[in-house]
Structures are given as C-alpha cells and as structure tokens.
Amino acid sequence: MSKIHVTTTVNGDPVEFLADPRETLLDALRNHLDLTGTKEGCGTGDCGACSVTVDGTLVCSCLMLAAEANGKRVETIEGMAKEELHPLQRKFIEHAALQCGYCTPGILVAAKALLERNPDPTDTEVRYWLAGNLCRCTGYDKIIRAVQDAAAEMRQEHRGAA
Amino acid sequence: MRYHTPTSFTDAAAIAARATGTLRFLAGGTDVLVQMRAGMVQPDDLIDLKHIPGVDKIEQTPDGGWKIGIAVPGIVLGGHAALVRDWPGVVEGMNLVGSTQVQGRATLAGNLCNGSPAADSVPGLIAAGAMVTVTGPSGSRDIPVEAVPAGPGKTNLAKGEVISSITLPPRGKNGGDAYLRFIPRTEMDIAVVGCAVSLRLDGDKIVEARVALGAVAPTVLLSEACAKAIIGTTLDDAALAALTKAAEGAAKPISDKRGTKEFRIEVAGVLARRAAKIAYDRAKGLTK
Numbered sequence: 001m002s003k004i005h006v007t008t009t010v011n012g013d014p015v016e017f018l019a020d021p022r023e024t025l026l027d028a029l030r031n032h033l034d035l036t037g038t039k040e041g042c043g044t045g046d047c048g049a050c051s052v053t054v055d056g057t058l059v060c061s062c063l064m065l066a067a068e069a070n071g072k073r074v075e076t077i078e079g080m081a082k083e084e085l086h087p088l089q090r091k092f093i094e095h096a097a098l099q100c101g102y103c104t105p106g107i108l109v110a111a112k113a114l115l116e117r118n119p120d121p122t123d124t125e126v127r128y129w130l131a132g133n134l135c136r137c138t139g140y141d142k143i144i145r146a147v148q149d150a151a152a153e154m155r156q157e158h159r160g161a162a
Numbered sequence: 163m164r165y166h167t168p169t170s171f172t173d174a175a176a177i178a179a180r181a182t183g184t185l186r187f188l189a190g191g192t193d194v195l196v197q198m199r200a201g202m203v204q205p206d207d208l209i210d211l212k213h214i215p216g217v218d219k220i221e222q223t224p225d226g227g228w229k230i231g232i233a234v235p236g237i238v239l240g241g242h243a244a245l246v247r248d249w250p251g252v253v254e255g256m257n258l259v260g261s262t263q264v265q266g267r268a269t270l271a272g273n274l275c276n277g278s279p280a281a282d283s284v285p286g287l288i289a290a291g292a293m294v295t296v297t298g299p300s301g302s303r304d305i306p307v308e309a310v311p312a313g314p315g316k317t318n319l320a321k322g323e324v325i326s327s328i329t330l331p332p333r334g335k336n337g338g339d340a341y342l343r344f345i346p347r348t349e350m351d352i353a354v355v356g357c358a359v360s361l362r363l364d365g366d367k368i369v370e371a372r373v374a375l376g377a378v379a380p381t382v383l384l385s386e387a388c389a390k391a392i393i394g395t396t397l398d399d400a401a402l403a404a405l406t407k408a409a410e411g412a413a414k415p416i417s418d419k420r421g422t423k424e425f426r427i428e429v430a431g432v433l434a435r436r437a438a439k440i441a442y443d444r445a446k447g448l449t450k
Binding site for chain 2: 004059132
C-alpha cells in the first residue's frame with residue numbers, strides 16, 4: 001500500500017510526514033508528530049477529546065484523514081500556551097474544571113474556538129457549543145464557569161489593549 | 163485503499179465507473195470515517211471530492227435560488243446570513259446534525275447520500291423543492307432530492323454517479339419554511355421523528371405547501387396529503403387538525419430503540435402542526 005506524502009502546518013510549524021491512506025489526522029498527530037496532547041476517546045466523532053482546528057474550523061481529528069490535512073493549517077492543544085498559559089488553561093486550573101483531564105485538551109481547543117467567534121457567550125451558548133465534548137468526571141458546571149471566567153478576563157484584556 | 167483526489171466531477175465519475183471493489187465518495191467524512199473505523203466499510207477506492215473547484219462555495223443562481231457546493235459544511239451554511247434568511251428551515255435541519263465539531267465537516271450532500279431515513283437535513287431540502295445535479299460517466303442530470311434515497315443506507319444513484327451540486331429554488335415572496343425533530347435529549351441525538359414544512363402565502367391564505375416527514379418510513383417522505391390539508395387555508399384550527407391527521411396517516415414507522423410505531427405516528431402529527439405554524443409565521447415575516 002503506497003503512502004501519501006502530507007505537508008501541513010501544525011501550530012505554525014511546517015511539517016511533513018508519510019501517511020497510510022486510511023490513517024486519521026488524530027493518529028498522524030500522535031504517532032508521526034508526537035503531539036499526544038490530542039486524545040482519542042471514542043474515535044467516532046462523539047466525544048470531542050480529539051478536537052483540533054483546521055484552517056480555523058473546529059473539527060474532530062478522528063473524523064479526518066491525515067491526507068485531507070494536506071496544505072491546511074492545523075492547531076492543537078500544544079499550540080495554545082505561548083509564553084504563559086492561555087487564560088482558558090489558567091481558569092480551568094483555578095476552577096478545578098477537570099479531574100482525570102482526558103477530555104480537557106479537546107474542551108480547551110473547543111472553548112478557544114468559541115471565544116474567538118463569540119467573546120461574550122451566554123451559559124447556554126457555551127453548553128451547546130461544547131455539547132460535543134464529553135466529560136465523565138466534572139458534571140460540566142465547573143467547565144462552564146471556567147470558560148465564562150476566562151472569557152471575562154479576555155474581554156477585560158482586550159479593552160485594556162484597545 | 164486507493165485515495166483519489168480528482169479535480170473535476172467528470173474525473174470522479176470516471177474513477178468510480180472503473181472501480182471494481184468497494185467504493186466511497188468522501189465529502190465531510192463524518193459518516194464514512196466512522197463506518198471505516200467500525201469495519202462496516204473497507205473501501206478499495208476512496209474518492210475525495212474536496213479538490214474539485216467550487217465544492218466549498220455557496221452561490222446565488224441567476225433566478226435568485228442558491229447553488230450549494232457538495233463540500234460546504236454545516237457551520238458555513240449556518241453562518242451564511244442571506245441563505246439563512248431565505249431558507250431557515252433547510253439550515254436549521256442541517257445545523258442539528260451532530261456537534262460543533264461535526265458541523266465543521268458534515269455536509270448536506272453527505273447527509274443525503276448516507277441514506278438515513280432520520281437524516282435531519284433531508285426533510286428541509288425536500289420541503290424546499292431542492293434539486294441535485296448528478297454527474298455520471300455519461301453526463302449530468304438534475305433530479306429532486308426526494309428521488310435520491312432508496313432505503314436505509316441506500317440511494318438510487320447508479321454506479322459511477324455522484325452528486326455534484328445542490329440547488330435551492332428562489333424563495334420568492336411570502337414564503338417560509340421550518341424543520342423540527344423530536345429527540346429525548348436537547349442535543350447530539352438522532353431524530354425519532356422529523357418534519358419540515360415549506361409554504362407560501364397570498365395574504366393570510368396558504369397557496370403552496372410541501373411537507374416532508376423523516377424517520378417514519380424507509381426513506382424521508384414527501385406527503386401530498388399533508389400539503390393538501392393546508393393549501394387554501396389560513397392554517398386555522400380545522401386546517402391544523404386536518405394536517406395532524408394527514409401526517410399520522412402518512413407515517414409508516416417501525417418500532418425500534420428510539421421510539422415505538424405508535425409514538426412516532428403521534429409525534430409526526432404534532433411536529434407537522436408545530437412546523438407549519440413556524441413556517442407560516444416566517445412567511446408572514448413575524449419571526450425569523
């Protein structure tokens with residue numbers, strides 16, 4: 001079976017690898033690029049643990065072939081903290097919005113995508129946006145509070161910068 | 163598995179026509195990749211249609227309708243203000259499919275070709291009178307959306323044929339549409355029953371109507387009887403009662419883990435009534 005040469009950008013870095021045609025983007029991130037922050041929960045697009053953005057759109061990396069990422073811009077959890085933690089990451093720690101942490105990378109990536117589109121969401125909007133991110137530990141309330149607190153801080157920073 | 167990336171539908175159809183083993187077309191992939199992972203489908207040839215120019219575009223047609231590329235994901239449909247203004251029912255159906263992440267990939271064409279009788283985007287397309295262009299080895303033809311599904315997981319497309327675009331007719335004046343589904347949760351579930359209504363008014367009176375029911379038969383149904391029940395009326399109580407009866411009569415569901423036959427029949431009537439009211443208010447310009 002011939003491999004497919006994939007060239008893409010991950011968290012701003014140009015990367016290339018050889019993918020099996022059936023290989024998902026999730027498997028390529030974890031196995032070829034050693035970016036194991038993106039998790040596999042269900043592998044069938046139900047749980048959101050493998051959330052990444054591709055050309056700015058939030059997707060499940062288990063529902064995309066690695067070959068489909070050719071020429072695209074992929075952002076994963078590893079690209080989220082810059083010099084310091086992203087406000088969402090900090091607020092998840094402050095609010096203890098995680099227990100086992102397996103779902104957390106996917107939720108952070110998804111929440112970041114939400115706040116880029118909608119800096120001031122209602123609780124209902126946060127809950128619907130994150131409906132595809134399953135967490136079996138926290139009961140979700142702390143996650144919603146952490147996202148809202150991060151959103152408030154990011155709005156404050158934005159006003160400060162303007 | 164051979165992964166193909168043709169740059170025209172003619173080439174895609176030619177690859178499909180030559181294929182001798184298991185073949186799948188890839189648009190958003192939110193069904194195909196799940197089937198591959200589950201081992202239900204192991205394609206010998208997988209034809210990715212997203213390298214074909216125009217498949218990611220939503221364009222207004224010269225007559226005021228909309229041509230939707232086969233790879234336009236749900237999130238892009240939902241963000242297209244002019245399309246949402248014209249066909250809110252079509253868009254709300256598609257936007258009920260899966261999570262935000264799934265919306266980032268899933269497409270109308272994929273939802274249609276997956277052949278599920280519970281596909282949330284299909285009743286809205288059928289009620290709207292949407293057409294698809296089917297491209298095959300011997301050229302292209304246009305068929306109504308309701309002619310595509312043949313039964314659960316099956317379509318009427320012939321070997322080598324692929325849907326190359328979806329076209330919504332011009333909305334025109336005093337029109338409205340709506341889609342409702344019943345699920346036992348608030349999100350992330352498959353319709354137990356779905357119903358879409360599209361209608362046009364002259365004053366207060368309904369002059370055109372199309373009603374489609376999902377998850378109550380092997381394919382999504384277009385119900386003439388439901389349309390007849392409300393055409394010529396102002397959607398008064400008598401018309402709503404007639405519509406309820408017609409929807410209950412049209413529904414031919416099975417009992418399964420998501421709902422019993424009796425429950426689905428009753429819910430078909432309820433949803434038809436509610437969707438008709440929403441479509442009516444939208445046609446009146448009372449709601450969006």
